[in-house]
Amino acid sequence: MTGKLRASMTHIQGPLSSFAMLIVLSAGFTLAAPEFLTENNISNVLRQASPLLIASLGQMLVILVAGIDISTGALVAFASVGGAVAAVSGGAAAGVAATVGLAALAGTVSGLAVSVFQVQAVIATIGMLGAARGLALLISDGQPIGNLPPGFLDLANSYLLGIPAPVILAAAVTMLVAGWLLLTPSGRALFAIGGSADAARAAGIHVRLHRTIAYGAAGALAGLAAVIYTGRAASGQPTFGVGLEIETIAAVVLGGTALGGGRATVAGTAFGAIIVAVLSNGMELAGISPYIERVVLGFALIVIVFIDLTRRRILENIRNRQIAMANR
Amino acid sequence: MRSPLAQRSSGSIWNWRQLSPLLIPAALMAILAVIEPRFLTSANLMNILLQASPLALAAMGQAVVIISGELDLSQGSAAALAGVIAVLLAIETDSVAVGWIAILVVSVILGAVNGFLVTQLRIPSFVATVGMLTYADGMAYLITGGLPVDFPPDGYSWLGRGYIGSIPVSVLFVAVVAVAMHIFASRTRAGRALYLIGDNANAAVIVGIRPSRYRFYAFLLAGLLTGSAALILTGRIDSAPPTLSATLPFEAIAAVAIGGIAMTGGEGAVWRAVAGVAPIAILVNGLNLLGVNTYIQLILIGAITIAVVALQNVQQPIWFRWRVFS
Amino acid sequence: MLPSGVIEVRNICKEFSGNRVLDDVDLRLSAGAVHVLMGENGAGKSTLIKILCGIHQPDSGSIVIEGRPQIVSNPAKAIELGICVVHQEFNLVPSLTVAENIHLGRLPARGPFNLCIDRKAMRRKSEELLTLLGATIDPLAEVSDLCVADRQLVEIARSLVGSSKVLIMDEPSAALGASEVDRLLATIERLADFGVAILYVSHRMEEIRRIGDHVTVLRDGQCVLSTDVENVSDDELIEEMVGRKVENQYPQRSVERGKTLLHVSNLSSWRAHDDVTLSLREGEVLGVVGPLGCGNIELGESIFGVREVSGGTIEVDGVETLLRSPSFAIESGIAFVPQDRKTRGIMAKTSVLANTTSCILRELSPHGIMQLRRERMVVDDIISKIGVVTASLSLSARNLSGGNQQKIVLGRWLLRDARIYILTEPTRGIDVGAKEAIYRLINELVANGAAVLLLSSDLKEIVGMSDRVLVMRRGHVVNELSGDAVTAENILSCALCNEVAVGTA
Numbered sequence A: 001m002t003g004k005l006r007a008s009m010t011h012i013q014g015p016l017s018s019f020a021m022l023i024v025l026s027a028g029f030t031l032a033a034p035e036f037l038t039e040n041n042i043s044n045v046l047r048q049a050s051p052l053l054i055a056s057l058g059q060m061l062v063i064l065v066a067g068i069d070i071s072t073g074a075l076v077a078f079a080s081v082g083g084a085v086a087a088v089s090g091g092a093a094a095g096v097a098a099t100v101g102l103a104a105l106a107g108t109v110s111g112l113a114v115s116v117f118q119v120q121a122v123i124a125t126i127g128m129l130g131a132a133r134g135l136a137l138l139i140s141d142g143q144p145i146g147n148l149p150p151g152f153l154d155l156a157n158s159y160l161l162g163i164p165a166p167v168i169l170a171a172a173v174t175m176l177v178a179g180w181l182l183l184t185p186s187g188r189a190l191f192a193i194g195g196s197a198d199a200a201r202a203a204g205i206h207v208r209l210h211r212t213i214a215y216g217a218a219g220a221l222a223g224l225a226a227v228i229y230t231g232r233a234a235s236g237q238p239t240f241g242v243g244l245e246i247e248t249i250a251a252v253v254l255g256g257t258a259l260g261g262g263r264a265t266v267a268g269t270a271f272g273a274i275i276v277a278v279l280s281n282g283m284e285l286a287g288i289s290p291y292i293e294r295v296v297l298g299f300a301l302i303v304i305v306f307i308d309l310t311r312r313r314i315l316e317n318i319r320n321r322q323i324a325m326a327n328r
Numbered sequence B: 001m002r003s004p005l006a007q008r009s010s011g012s013i014w015n016w017r018q019l020s021p022l023l024i025p026a027a028l029m030a031i032l033a034v035i036e037p038r039f040l041t042s043a044n045l046m047n048i049l050l051q052a053s054p055l056a057l058a059a060m061g062q063a064v065v066i067i068s069g070e071l072d073l074s075q076g077s078a079a080a081l082a083g084v085i086a087v088l089l090a091i092e093t094d095s096v097a098v099g100w101i102a103i104l105v106v107s108v109i110l111g112a113v114n115g116f117l118v119t120q121l122r123i124p125s126f127v128a129t130v131g132m133l134t135y136a137d138g139m140a141y142l143i144t145g146g147l148p149v150d151f152p153p154d155g156y157s158w159l160g161r162g163y164i165g166s167i168p169v170s171v172l173f174v175a176v177v178a179v180a181m182h183i184f185a186s187r188t189r190a191g192r193a194l195y196l197i198g199d200n201a202n203a204a205v206i207v208g209i210r211p212s213r214y215r216f217y218a219f220l221l222a223g224l225l226t227g228s229a230a231l232i233l234t235g236r237i238d239s240a241p242p243t244l245s246a247t248l249p250f251e252a253i254a255a256v257a258i259g260g261i262a263m264t265g266g267e268g269a270v271w272r273a274v275a276g277v278a279p280i281a282i283l284v285n286g287l288n289l290l291g292v293n294t295y296i297q298l299i300l301i302g303a304i305t306i307a308v309v310a311l312q313n314v315q316q317p318i319w320f321r322w323r324v325f326s
Numbered sequence C: 001m002l003p004s005g006v007i008e009v010r011n012i013c014k015e016f017s018g019n020r021v022l023d024d025v026d027l028r029l030s031a032g033a034v035h036v037l038m039g040e041n042g043a044g045k046s047t048l049i050k051i052l053c054g055i056h057q058p059d060s061g062s063i064v065i066e067g068r069p070q071i072v073s074n075p076a077k078a079i080e081l082g083i084c085v086v087h088q089e090f091n092l093v094p095s096l097t098v099a100e101n102i103h104l105g106r107l108p109a110r111g112p113f114n115l116c117i118d119r120k121a122m123r124r125k126s127e128e129l130l131t132l133l134g135a136t137i138d139p140l141a142e143v144s145d146l147c148v149a150d151r152q153l154v155e156i157a158r159s160l161v162g163s164s165k166v167l168i169m170d171e172p173s174a175a176l177g178a179s180e181v182d183r184l185l186a187t188i189e190r191l192a193d194f195g196v197a198i199l200y201v202s203h204r205m206e207e208i209r210r211i212g213d214h215v216t217v218l219r220d221g222q223c224v225l226s227t228d229v230e231n232v233s234d235d236e237l238i239e240e241m242v243g244r245k246v247e248n249q250y251p252q253r254s255v256e257r258g259k260t261l262l263h264v265s266n267l268s269s270w271r272a273h274d275d276v277t278l279s280l281r282e283g284e285v286l287g288v289v290g291p292l293g294c295g296n297i298e299l300g301e302s303i304f305g306v307r308e309v310s311g312g313t314i315e316v317d318g319v320e321t322l323l324r325s326p327s328f329a330i331e332s333g334i335a336f337v338p339q340d341r342k343t344r345g346i347m348a349k350t351s352v353l354a355n356t357t358s359c360i361l362r363e364l365s366p367h368g369i370m371q372l373r374r375e376r377m378v379v380d381d382i383i384s385k386i387g388v389v390t391a392s393l394s395l396s397a398r399n400l401s402g403g404n405q406q407k408i409v410l411g412r413w414l415l416r417d418a419r420i421y422i423l424t425e426p427t428r429g430i431d432v433g434a435k436e437a438i439y440r441l442i443n444e445l446v447a448n449g450a451a452v453l454l455l456s457s458d459l460k461e462i463v464g465m466s467d468r469v470l471v472m473r474r475g476h477v478v479n480e481l482s483g484d485a486v487t488a489e490n491i492l493s494c495a496l497c498n499e500v501a502v503g504t505a
Helices: A001-034 A041-063 A072-090 A092-115 A122-138 A149-155 A165-183 A186-196 A197-202 A207-233 A243-255 A266-285 A291-325 B016-035 B042-067 B075-093 B098-122 B125-144 B171-186 B189-199 B201-206 B211-237 B247-260 B269-287 B296-314 C045-052 C077-081 C097-104 C118-131 C148-159 C178-193 C207-209 C234-242 C297-304 C324-332 C341-345 C352-360 C372-386 C402-416 C430-449 C458-465 C488-496
Strands: C007-017 C019-029 C036-040 C060-065 C069-070 C083-086 C167-169 C197-201 C216-217 C224-228 C259-271 C273-281 C283-289 C311-318 C319-321 C334-337 C419-423 C453-457 C466-475 C476-482
Touching: A041 A186, A041 A266, A072 A092, A072 A122, A072 A207, A072 A243, A092 A122, A092 A149, A092 A207, A092 B098, A122 B296, A122 C216, A149 A165, A149 A207, A149 A243, A149 C045, A165 A207, A165 A266, A165 A291, A165 C060, A165 C216, A165 C476, A186 A197, A186 A207, A186 C007, A186 C097, A197 A207, A243 A266, A243 A291, A243 B125, A243 C077, A243 C476, A266 A291, A291 B125, A291 C319, A291 C402, B016 C311, B042 B171, B042 B189, B042 B211, B075 B125, B075 B211, B075 C402, B098 C458, B125 C372, B171 B211, B171 B247, B171 B269, B189 B201, B189 B211, B189 C352, B201 B211, B201 C341, B247 B269, B247 B296, B269 B296, B269 C216, C019 C036, C019 C045, C019 C216, C019 C419, C036 C045, C036 C207, C036 C234, C045 C083, C045 C167, C045 C197, C069 C402, C077 C083, C083 C178, C097 C118, C097 C148, C097 C319, C118 C148, C118 C207, C118 C466, C148 C167, C148 C178, C178 C207, C197 C234, C207 C234, C216 C419, C224 C234, C259 C453, C273 C297, C273 C311, C273 C341, C273 C453, C273 C466, C273 C476, C283 C458, C297 C311, C297 C324, C297 C334, C297 C419, C297 C453, C297 C466, C324 C334, C334 C402, C352 C372, C352 C402, C352 C466, C372 C402, C402 C430, C419 C430, C430 C453, C430 C458, C453 C458, C458 C488, C466 C488
Parallel strands: C019 C224, C036 C197, C036 C216, C083 C167, C167 C197, C283 C453, C283 C466, C334 C419, C419 C453
Antiparallel strands: C007 C019, C007 C060, C060 C069, C216 C224, C259 C273, C259 C311, C311 C319, C466 C476
């Protein structure tokens, strides 16, 4: 029975430690700025965190299949602008569909480049970064696109039973992604591919197809996040999403997902995203300039990744020693 | 002149990767010359060279890092931060020399940090340099409050806008650096080591070469070249905005790819990075002349990067390795 | 008399580029019986297995399954026909659970559109299979937490998910510790009881005696012996494996031994080798050999500084040195040829020239500047000496044949005047001509006073080239042979059997 216990412990460890981090951070910020723990602010933070959470889940999917997506922010901008155009001419529903669809399309293109043409994920998504950002600027001519139909704005600004709609959306998406990864064969296939693409291929799993799906889904999730950003700003903006990639990567790593692929934790990523939002919010309340935030973010990402990598290396070493000892 | 490292794939030179740095610019120029008569004037061609100079420097820096098997995504923000600090110092001390030296020193330090993160802390290079990007970006904004630092002392912009005879200083500068880089790659121990490491780091270890040490040098060198790119860029506009060329690393990578240097490392002469700048510069220039939206440039560069690398891999699929995480 | 066969292999012949790898081989596997396949490196075992599991097609001959001739056209067909193989490298995903690995690619689904994984069914089936194998592994444990032996059981379980008539196991005990091997053998006995026909490739006598019903020995592609295990003695088996041909393919030499260049005491490395002591003198070739997993290769890595050492000392030329990394070893005058030239030997994209001079980079570049002309001269000189054939020195090394690549991997160390050479599988995967060249090179090295540590699994090579031989088993040195006692039979006896055989002469 220790096998199952140990496996569960590994799975809980990520979300558990990120949850703990969250509590500690919140406590810290409350001390520094008591307004932090007000109902209003908490609602605020959760609302801020929602699109980031959704986008981070997408990043998590890509990292799960041993990839990385540097284009998340650009996809958001591209989708936001394209969707806004569609909304203005075709109505709210068309707008939402276009936003999600365009981002999904872009993600799929990256996915194809990575899986079929074997372009490195970094390079492929860097290329997509430029292309998407460029398209966003092109379509919008550098200006925000306003005059959106009210239906479109509802998704970001309305409340359902007192809870902001984006939060509900984020929760729903989290459930969906978790369900997909845990319960369905295609979800598990992603784990297999990330863990050992060779083993997956030998077992008959369609590696290229599933990898592309992961990138496409990540795109769609970025698109969903874009819907919220657009609604909040009441306009599609080509300047959205700057730095979003870093925030999503930070969220994923904080949550306990390994950068090397093969493992992922939905709960952890969710907590990770909230942590990043809390950090941002907390610094705001404490009166720290947004520029310092950027500095801290860059620094934090490196520290987070370093700690995560070192932790894994140490655990690996310990495990190897144990196995060696057991074989004497 | 062929360096001892010249590698030929089996047989013919009719190979996309070998020819692309020559074919693409030639084709572009031909098309543009036909569409837009203003293109082939000497003034315009000089303009292209001018525009290409800072990118050429950055591309050479990126090439060194890519050849060693890593990536440097921090070039743009590092350039901005270095520029900001340098111009501020130059104004403070009212000395052009201080400004020039500062910009190089800061870039090298940033490169050293990158190198440290990647070789000592063993953080994957894309994470480390992206972190550095954000950090440098934030610092640049922090120091300047978001506003460009203007009015460096007289003479600062000589490198960016000066002329020696009828040739711009920046173009000469790039030429000199290109020669120096060629010498570095083909005639120094460090240069040779980088190619060996990028090709097969494990085999390099067996023959006594230490990958971490030389990769560190690669990042230092990239920092230096980024700094010189920043020198020209700030010199050209006589100011140091915190947003100096945010797309620099991205264009540099595109140039390296178009020039035919393999993204997987271990091969490719450095001149190819410069050659890869040509199509980009020509494209940008042509599109400007035609009055086409500048945003399209961004799109095209992105799309071209993916396409070029994909085609590279189609040629030699067996040699692809998942480099970033190894 | 054997019961009617489940699967029969009749008159199989296979040629690879003019080399007859399998010559009229017959094999009969019966349900519930363990058929052992023995043979040296290159005898044809792996080719036979590949033919059985559909990776290769025989040039002539047939495969008959339960009375019906079948064509095993590809691995998927083999699985269909009930032929399962457990290779040495497991195809497991470490981050997934045991149950998921067992069902990799075949996850049972239920519900609308088969959307949901049927975890209950998966768990049930996994428990079934694991119990069948006698394993006490929790199906919900993560594979990365399991030791090698358990992982192997998972791999076996995986191959049994479909209906299997035949289970082929390729040297399964190589990576296991002694107690784990016991468990493995018990598992195989259970499988046999269950009616599966088993083809078991191994060299270890005690295993063969314990579970083998029938044994076939291959030698040079031919089936030289096929009989019940109880009807043949260990010595006879060894004789058949080695053959009575006189081996004269190895160039002669007679060299004076000099002083001790390398002395290793009690050298240990986690999971690899334990408490190894050896001495190496000028002018001698010391072969270290043993069955797969004996630790000789890892020993070489430990001495050269590629592998972390957990205990013991190394003395080079009387001076105790800490060889923490290859750079240290190289400075002490040690050269190293790694096991796999593709991953650690040759830099594929780089030119032949640069590959050759890669180990004297520092010497060719005083003050950091490369002396290109000197480099060119040096390489011109050495390339013809070691016999590398290439159209041009600037050709990428990947364009060279394996043999030429290997000549570079070994020969480049001559440029350093290294005194101690550690060679790991130096002639693996190269043609006969290149092999001869390598052997001549080795002879030249020792004639000039160098010392060679030859780590190889090629018995003939070890016998033909070594002055002394250390036999290793599971990380320990079990015997030392020298002079006339260095024969294939003696080595095999020491390596495979428990009794200590002939000593030094």
